[in-house]
Amino acid sequence: MAKRNLHGGTESHLTAAILAARAAGKILRSGFGQPHSIRMKGPTDPVTEIDRAAEDCIIRLLKEATPGYGFLTEERGTILGKTDLRWIVDPLDGTVNYSRGSPRFCTSIALERAGELEIGVVYDPLRDDLFAAASGRGATCNGESIRVSSTESLRSAVVGTGFPYDAWTSRRDNTAEVAYFVKRTLGVRSTGSAALDLASVAAGRLDAHWEYGLAPYDVAAGILLVREAGGTVSDYVGHPNALYGTGIIAANQSVHGEMLAYLKTRPVAG
Secondary structure, three states: OOOOOOOOOHHHHHHHHHHHHHHHHHHHHHHOOOOOOEEEEEOOEEEEHHHHHHHHHHHHHHHHHOOOOEEEEOOOEEEOOOOOEEEEEEEEEOHHHHHOOOOOOEEEEEEEEOOEEEEEEEEEOOOOEEEEEEOOOOEEEOOEEOOOOOOOOHHHOEEEOOOOOOOOOOOOOOHHHHHHHHOOOOEEEOOOOHHHHHHHHHOOOOOEEEEEOOOHHHHHHHHHHHHHOOOEEEOOOOOOOOOOOOEEEEEOHHHHHHHHHHHOOOOOOO
16 A cells, blocks of 8 residues: 655645644553553553554654654654654543553654744544644634633632652642642542543643643643644743743633633752
């Protein structure tokens, strides 16, 4: 079969990301609930053979579709390309959940050009939910437009968070932040997949997500989804470039403002 070369503009990039995400999702579905070979990258950071198989699949398909593009992936790190475009890939966000048979995980793929996000796709293979966004073109779930919630205040918000992989050793975590928001929101959730939580913010299923210590491949697609769905994304001091920051706040504008007012008072490290 001839290779499908989709090298080109926004539509072809989005198509390439969707095809790769669905192919990886098929791998994740096939291995879900089965015994896995688990290796620990840190005290609370496992990786399975499925992570690697899904990532290999994504890289292969995207290389065929967009030759010369670079990559930043969770398992392989940086793969240099020949252009200023690179794919940012998390083949299995929610590995802890996956390895325990818990159905909260996804594949996340984004396309970055010189620091700006152009494409974002998050695929939940068990629910068959495909979240997609292209810069300036809005966000969708399964082809239908999505928007962030219209919740007007933090006290009426349901917010999500996660905990850093170095929580056992780092002096910086979000336990104090959780205590603060538990007493000031309708509820705090920790589901174990930042990418899915960000997609849920974009779809109005969650009002906000905040988290410290995430990597670019955890948040890249989700950032674009939230922004294209009308939301606001920043780091803990309000800077809009949360892709390479140490913390992220993603919410509708009202809730974001209230969360930022507190989180910007928190120490960045130490």
